[in-house]
Amino acid sequence: MSRLIDKKLSRRRFIGLSSCTLATAVVGSQVKVLRALATSGDISAPVAGKDDSIFTTCGMCVNKCGVIARVRDGVIRKLDPNPHFIKSRAMLCARGNAGVKVVYDPDRLKYPLIRTGARGEGKFRKATWAEALDLVAKNLNTIADKYTRAGVMFASTEGTYQDHFFNQLAECFGSPNTVRHPTLCLSSNIQGFSATFGTNPTPDVLNADYIIMSGANRSEALITPDSIDMLKGDGGRRKVIYLDPRFTKTAAKADKWFPIKAGTDMAFILAMINVIVSEGLYDKTYLQNNTVGFDKLLPHVASYTPEWAQDECEIAADDIRKVAREFAEAAPKAVYYQGRRSSFASNDTQMRRAMAILNAIVGNWDVKGGMLPNAGIKLTPHDYLAPWYDDVPERIDAGSVAFLSEKDGSWPVVQERVLAADPYPVKGMMIYKQNVLSSVPDRAKTLKMMDQMDFICCIDITMSDAAWYSDVVLPEATYLERQDPIESLGGPVPVAVFRQPAIEAQFESKPCLWIMQELATRLGEEIAETFDFTMDEYIHHQVKNNPQILTDLKEKGVYFERTEPNYGSTLGKRLKTVSGKIEIYSQRYADKGLDPLPVYISPTKIPAGKYRLIVGRHAFFTHGTTANNAYLHEIMPENTLWLHSAAAAQAGLTHGQTVKVRSSVGEETLNLEVTDKIRPDCVYMAHGFGVLSKGLSNIYGKGGCDAALIETKYCPISGNAAMHETLVEVVPA
Amino acid sequence: MKNKRFAIVLDTKRCIDCKACTVACKTENHVPLGTDNYRNWVGPEPLRGTYPNLGQTFTPSQCQHCSNPPCEHVCPTGATTVTPDGIVHVIEHKCIGCKYCMTACPYDARYYNEEIEAVDKCTFCSQRIYGENGQLPACVETCPTKVRVFGDLNDPNSDVSKLLAKHPSRVLKPAQGTKPNLYYLI
Structure with a gap:
C-alpha cells in the first residue's frame, strides 16, 4: 500500500485534492473501511420474492423517477409510480411505464458477442464472458503499450448509477480521454449560469407566477417536477410565455407562443434587459448589494432596443416590451427558465449568460418563485487511489475551448481530433451505453473516427448503432435487474435514490460493476485493488454517516430531508463566484479574453431554398x-x-x-x-x-x-x- | 352497503398528450401490442387558427361506462354487462366475437382481443380498485399532470363529486342518450 501512496497517486486526483497527505491517509484505508462496514449482506441478497413489490428508480431517462415494480410469478408485470417520490410528484410517464418491455425485449443483448465479419456488417459470434473479457483486456493493454494509455477513449452514459464504476475504470486504466453527454446537452447552460450565480440554479416552477421558456419544451422534453408544476391547477395566477420556432405541446399549453427566429433568443433577452433597465423596473439597492457590474450593463444594452430585436427575432417590439414589463412586475416570482439542453448555437454560453443576467436584475435569486440554488444529499464517497502512469499526455481536446470539463471533455472536439490524430492517436474505444453514432453530430465523421480504431468494446442492453460497430459487445443487466448504488439527485429539494433488482438478471447479462471488476482483474492488481468491494459494502459505506438513508430507501424507495426548498439559505452569504456576488459583469471571462457581458451575434442568413x-x-x-x-x-x-x-x-x-x-x-x-x-x-x-x-x-x-x-x-x-x-x-x- | 357509482372527471387543460395513460393501461391490462388494440387513448384535437396564432387541445378518452350503455343492449349473449358499481364489462367466456357492441359504441372504446378471443375494454382497472391495496386505475395513478380524478359519485365527499359540484362539466355525445360517467371539466 505504501508503494501506491508514494508513487501511484493519479495526477488528476492529486490536482483535485488540497492536501496530498490527508488524501492518501483517507484513501489508503479505504478498502478496510469498506470491509468493516459490510453487514449481513442484506443489499446484495436478491431480489423480489415470487410475488412482490420492489422500490426502485426508473432508468428510462435522466429524471430517475420513483418506481414500484410489481412482480408476480417471478415476472415484472407492471411498473407503478412511487407515491412517496416527491421529485416526480408520484407519476410515471409513457417511457417509465414502457420499462417492462426493456426487460422482456426480443432485441435484448443476451450474451457476450465477438465480431466475426467486417465492422458494421453485423456478424458476431456468441462468446463466453471469460473469452470476451480476456479479449478486451488484451486489446486495451496492447493499445496502451503502443500509443500510451491516452490511446483508449472512454465514452459513458449517465444515470445508470453504475457509470461511476465505468469512469473509475477509465481513470485507473490511466486514460484522460473520458467523454460524457454534457457537451451534447447542457454544458453551455452550466457554464453560463455558473459564471453568473456560481451554480446552475433551478427555477422554482411550482411557485413562479410568470415563466418564460425559450426552447425548453417542458410538456414534451419532460423534466420532473418542472413539467408537472408548469401546469399548476386552475387556481394559479401563472402565466407562461413560450418561445420556439415550433408549435410544440408546450406552446399548446402556454398563454402566449412566439415563433421566434431560431438562434435569436439572445436578442429577445437583451431587449428585455434594455426595457427593464431603461424604464427602471429593478431594485437599485438590491442590485448594489448583491451583484457586480450592473453599471457596465446599462451602456452595454443601450443599443439592444426592442425595435432592434424585432428585426432579429421577428417578434414585435411592443410584445417584447409587454413581456419585459410583465416579467419585472411579477418579479421576484418570475423566472426566465433556462431549460436543460443548450446545444443550439455556438454562442449558447453567452446566450445563457444573458438569461442569467435577466434573472439577476429582477432579483429572483433564492426566493420563492425565483431561481433557486441546488443542494444534495450527503453520501460518503468511495475514494480510491488511481495508479500513476508516466508519459500519459493530457486530454486530446485540451486547450480547445475556454472552459473544458476535465472529465466530460467536448464531444465535437474529441471527434475531430481523434480523427486527425491531433495531437496523438487514439486507437481504442470503450463505450458504456452511450449511443455515440446517434447522439454525436456528423455521424459519417463519427463512423470514420470509429473506423480508424484498432479496437472498440461496447457495453449495452440492446444492439445500438454503437454496439453494431463494435468488436466486442457486452450485455449489461437492465435497470430492473440490478442493485445500483445510492445516488443523490440534487435540486432545491434533493432526494437520494437507488435501485433494487426486481428480478434476477436475464440471460447472461451482468451489471456494470461486475464487468468492471472482471476487467480490472485482467488489467492488473493495482486497478483491481480499487474495485475490491461488493455492492453491499459500497452502499453501506455510502450511508455510514447516515444509515437512515438506507432505511428509508428500503421502506419507501426514496430519502429526503425536506419537502420544501430552503428559501434564502444563500442570502447574505458568499456565492461560488470570484466576487462572491452575482456577476453581471464577468471579470473571469474578461481575463480569458471572452466578452464579459453577452454580445449578440446574428445567426447565419438562410439562403433561398434552404x-x-x-x-x-x-x-x-x-x-x-x-x-x-x-x-x-x-x-x-x-x-x-x-x-x-x-x-x-x-x-x-x-x-x-x-x-x-x-x-x-x-x-x-x-x-x-x-x-x-x-x-x-x-x-x-x-x-x-x-x-x-x-x-x-x-x-x-x-x-x-x-x-x-x-x-x-x-x-x-x-x-x-x-x-x-x-x-x-x-x-x- | 350502498353501491358505488364509479366515474372519472377529466381536466383536459392539464393534458400534455404524453401517452403515459395509454402505456400504463396496456401494461396493466395486458392489452396486446398494436395500434388497433387499446382501452384508452389521447386524441390530439385538430390545430386551431392560422400560423402564428395557433391552438391545440388534447382529449384523453376511453369507455364512458354509460348508465345507458348501447353495447349492453345489443349484445346477443349477455357477455357485456354492468356491475352494481356501474362498471361496464365483458364476460370473456360469454363473448362470441360478433363485434356488434363495437359497432354500437359511439365512443369507439372497444377492441377485439385476439389473445383472449373476446372483445375487451376498460374496466376502471377493477383488479386494482378492488385489490388489497385499493389502488387507483393505472391511467389515473400514472398521469404526470393528474388530468383524471377517479371516484364514487354516490359519495358526496369524494373528489369526483366535489369537482363536479364546483365546476361546470360536459359529457361526450350527450345526444346519444348514453348517460356517460366520464365528465370533462369546462
Whole structure:
C-alpha cells in the first residue's frame, strides 16, 4: 500500500485534492473501511420474492423517477409510480411505464458477442464472458503499450448509477480521454449560469407566477417536477410565455407562443434587459448589494432596443416590451427558465449568460418563485487511489475551448481530433451505453473516427448503432435487474435514490460493476485493488454517516430531508463566484479574453431554398435509446420531416411525400409532414430513427437520422455542440 | 352497503398528450401490442387558427361506462354487462366475437382481443380498485399532470363529486342518450 501512496497517486486526483497527505491517509484505508462496514449482506441478497413489490428508480431517462415494480410469478408485470417520490410528484410517464418491455425485449443483448465479419456488417459470434473479457483486456493493454494509455477513449452514459464504476475504470486504466453527454446537452447552460450565480440554479416552477421558456419544451422534453408544476391547477395566477420556432405541446399549453427566429433568443433577452433597465423596473439597492457590474450593463444594452430585436427575432417590439414589463412586475416570482439542453448555437454560453443576467436584475435569486440554488444529499464517497502512469499526455481536446470539463471533455472536439490524430492517436474505444453514432453530430465523421480504431468494446442492453460497430459487445443487466448504488439527485429539494433488482438478471447479462471488476482483474492488481468491494459494502459505506438513508430507501424507495426548498439559505452569504456576488459583469471571462457581458451575434442568413434544421425532444423517446421499445414504437413508429405548409407549397412538396434532406455532411430520406406547427424557414425531425443497426428490429429502415445531417460545430466557451446551425435542402426522393 | 357509482372527471387543460395513460393501461391490462388494440387513448384535437396564432387541445378518452350503455343492449349473449358499481364489462367466456357492441359504441372504446378471443375494454382497472391495496386505475395513478380524478359519485365527499359540484362539466355525445360517467371539466 505504501508503494501506491508514494508513487501511484493519479495526477488528476492529486490536482483535485488540497492536501496530498490527508488524501492518501483517507484513501489508503479505504478498502478496510469498506470491509468493516459490510453487514449481513442484506443489499446484495436478491431480489423480489415470487410475488412482490420492489422500490426502485426508473432508468428510462435522466429524471430517475420513483418506481414500484410489481412482480408476480417471478415476472415484472407492471411498473407503478412511487407515491412517496416527491421529485416526480408520484407519476410515471409513457417511457417509465414502457420499462417492462426493456426487460422482456426480443432485441435484448443476451450474451457476450465477438465480431466475426467486417465492422458494421453485423456478424458476431456468441462468446463466453471469460473469452470476451480476456479479449478486451488484451486489446486495451496492447493499445496502451503502443500509443500510451491516452490511446483508449472512454465514452459513458449517465444515470445508470453504475457509470461511476465505468469512469473509475477509465481513470485507473490511466486514460484522460473520458467523454460524457454534457457537451451534447447542457454544458453551455452550466457554464453560463455558473459564471453568473456560481451554480446552475433551478427555477422554482411550482411557485413562479410568470415563466418564460425559450426552447425548453417542458410538456414534451419532460423534466420532473418542472413539467408537472408548469401546469399548476386552475387556481394559479401563472402565466407562461413560450418561445420556439415550433408549435410544440408546450406552446399548446402556454398563454402566449412566439415563433421566434431560431438562434435569436439572445436578442429577445437583451431587449428585455434594455426595457427593464431603461424604464427602471429593478431594485437599485438590491442590485448594489448583491451583484457586480450592473453599471457596465446599462451602456452595454443601450443599443439592444426592442425595435432592434424585432428585426432579429421577428417578434414585435411592443410584445417584447409587454413581456419585459410583465416579467419585472411579477418579479421576484418570475423566472426566465433556462431549460436543460443548450446545444443550439455556438454562442449558447453567452446566450445563457444573458438569461442569467435577466434573472439577476429582477432579483429572483433564492426566493420563492425565483431561481433557486441546488443542494444534495450527503453520501460518503468511495475514494480510491488511481495508479500513476508516466508519459500519459493530457486530454486530446485540451486547450480547445475556454472552459473544458476535465472529465466530460467536448464531444465535437474529441471527434475531430481523434480523427486527425491531433495531437496523438487514439486507437481504442470503450463505450458504456452511450449511443455515440446517434447522439454525436456528423455521424459519417463519427463512423470514420470509429473506423480508424484498432479496437472498440461496447457495453449495452440492446444492439445500438454503437454496439453494431463494435468488436466486442457486452450485455449489461437492465435497470430492473440490478442493485445500483445510492445516488443523490440534487435540486432545491434533493432526494437520494437507488435501485433494487426486481428480478434476477436475464440471460447472461451482468451489471456494470461486475464487468468492471472482471476487467480490472485482467488489467492488473493495482486497478483491481480499487474495485475490491461488493455492492453491499459500497452502499453501506455510502450511508455510514447516515444509515437512515438506507432505511428509508428500503421502506419507501426514496430519502429526503425536506419537502420544501430552503428559501434564502444563500442570502447574505458568499456565492461560488470570484466576487462572491452575482456577476453581471464577468471579470473571469474578461481575463480569458471572452466578452464579459453577452454580445449578440446574428445567426447565419438562410439562403433561398434552404432551411435551418432544428432538433428537439418529445415525451416518448430518450435520445437514441428507446425508439425500439415495443410500446413506445407504437406511439411513434417513425419520424417525419416537418415543413411549414407555405414553404412546402413554394417548394412544390406535398404532405406524406418521401423526401431527401441534404446537408453538407449527409443525406437522409424520410417522409414529409406538412404542418403549420413550425416556422417556414426551419425543418424539424425527431431523434432516434434512421438507425444503422439491424439489431433494432422495430425501427431499422424507418425514418431518418438527425445526427447524420448535423455538422460539427460547438461553443468555444463550453465545448457544447451547436446543433441548430446546419442548413439543409429538401428535395423529392 | 350502498353501491358505488364509479366515474372519472377529466381536466383536459392539464393534458400534455404524453401517452403515459395509454402505456400504463396496456401494461396493466395486458392489452396486446398494436395500434388497433387499446382501452384508452389521447386524441390530439385538430390545430386551431392560422400560423402564428395557433391552438391545440388534447382529449384523453376511453369507455364512458354509460348508465345507458348501447353495447349492453345489443349484445346477443349477455357477455357485456354492468356491475352494481356501474362498471361496464365483458364476460370473456360469454363473448362470441360478433363485434356488434363495437359497432354500437359511439365512443369507439372497444377492441377485439385476439389473445383472449373476446372483445375487451376498460374496466376502471377493477383488479386494482378492488385489490388489497385499493389502488387507483393505472391511467389515473400514472398521469404526470393528474388530468383524471377517479371516484364514487354516490359519495358526496369524494373528489369526483366535489369537482363536479364546483365546476361546470360536459359529457361526450350527450345526444346519444348514453348517460356517460366520464365528465370533462369546462
